[in-house]
Amino acid sequence: MIVNAGRDPAWVCAAAPTAAVRDFHRSLPGYAPTRLADLPDLARAYGVARLFAKDESNRFGLPAFKxxxxxxxxxxxxxxxxxxxxxxxxxxxxxxxxxxxxxxxxxxxxxxxxxxxxxxxxxxxxxxxxxxxxxxxxxxxxxxxxxxxxxxxxxxxxxxxxxxxxxxxxVPGWIVDGYGTLFAELDEQLRGHGITHPDVLVVPAGVGSLLQAALTHYRGAGAPPGTAVLSVEPRSAACVLASVAAGHPVTVATGVTSMAGLNCGTVSSLAWPYIRRGLDACVAVDDAEAAAAARRLARHGVDAGPCGAAPLAGLAAGLAAGLAAGQTGGGPVGAALGLTPASTVVLLVTEGAAANPAAS
Known part of the structure; x- marks a missing residue:
């Protein structure tokens, strides 16, 4: 796990065209906001005030946010x-x-x-x-x-x-814009809980397009400050982590992983400038960690495939490394995320178990 040395706290990007995109999605048959699951037992287990999962296991009848x-x-x-x-x-x-x-x-x-x-x-x-x-x-x-x-x-x-x-x-830019609907829904759902924004958002990253959408939303003009973003990837395909460590895009060899949707060796060129200046920290997890996280989410009513469970695995890995700010050994990673017992954490559970039959 690493802190992004290139993170620029003063950096602000152009806001996404969220209203037009969401109006389009609302016009499609079967549109409905995906649920935001409140997970108080897991919040207590991980030592934070609130823990939510944005559950993308049923989006337009498909088992993922795509x-x-x-x-x-x-x-x-x-x-x-x-x-x-x-x-x-x-x-x-x-x-x-x-x-x-x-x-x-x-x-x-x-x-x-x-x-x-x-x-x-x-x-x-x-x-x-x-x-x-x-x-x-x-x-x-x-x-x-x-x-x-x-x-x-x-x-x-x-x-x-x-x-x-x-x-x-x-076209990849339009895909990123399309993901903005997820974050517009998340804003509304958090406000329903009296929360203006997450303190920490955990995002699974393949080529980085969803990560770019998250950074556009939380680093865009007019966005409320204070959301730290942590990316999570498979250890066998951690191109974002390798690129952040190098300070420039790096292509990595990929292996076999149950996190098939994250099995990508090269960061999108469009996403990289956002990642370089806006991402707070990166973590990589293995298949066993993702599987354990999926089982734990299932016990709390969230149906997650390995990619969708990766954010919980990443949060657990971060805590195991002493991420909590003020904790002995927390160090620079804890400071980068500002994770404390008062934090609100949101996990982007990007796919349901049905999206990944290889893991079943």
Missing amino acids: ALGASWAIHRALRERTAGPVTVVTATDGNHGRAVARFARQFGHRAGIFVPDGVHPAAVRAIRDEGADVTHVPGDYDTAVRAAARAAGPAGTLLVQDMAWDGYER
Whole structure:
């Protein structure tokens, strides 16, 4: 676990277009805010005042938050095209591809989804059941992303990838904007508990797009100050942690992990400036820690897959390392997060158990 030496407390970014995005999501069939679960027993167990889980196990009938970004990005991209039907193309470890397939079909288009090694056959079937053509790409997630980008070259195709690189940033930016609805809901739900903002937000990170959305929300113009953001990744694919440690983007080799949606080796180029200046600290956890966290959340009524449980695992790892400010050994990480017995902590539980059949 490391503190981000590049964190700039004075840094403020442009605010996200949350109102327009949320109005769009509200117009879609089946929209409803996902629940914010209050977990008082876990708060006591981890020594904080309040602990909440933003539970994304059912978002538009899909078992993960990805529908928010996919739906808005496809809508925005199609709005700029005058041609007829297109094939929407993306690479995925599971949830993003299924969401792209769902909304491509809902908006009257086809989808071509590229999956790397390690995606569970049940996840592939779920994507096919959305009407998509699925292509297996031997290799890791980055290899599948390159294959999807090549396939999206011809006319009549549209790449909707949740990762940016030089020359491909508009669509990933719309995906990040789409995730803003999650944080708008969270604001309202916390206000219902008399809380203006989390003291600590724990975010699972793959390529960093959800992390970018969180940092945009809590570091944007007009945002209330005082929210520390901690990212969590698999130890076998900790590209955010490695990049923060190096002070520049680093590509890491990835292994096999039950946290399939976080099994990414390269940080999105669009997310990196936000991470560099806005993220407070990073932690990496292993599959056993994520599985234990999922079991613990289940005992408290939260249905979480390994990616969704990673934030609780990350919080536990942080506490084990002496994160609490003022605690003996808390050191610079504790100071960075300001975690105290009076803190309100929010975990982004980004997927339900149904999103990850490999872990069941």
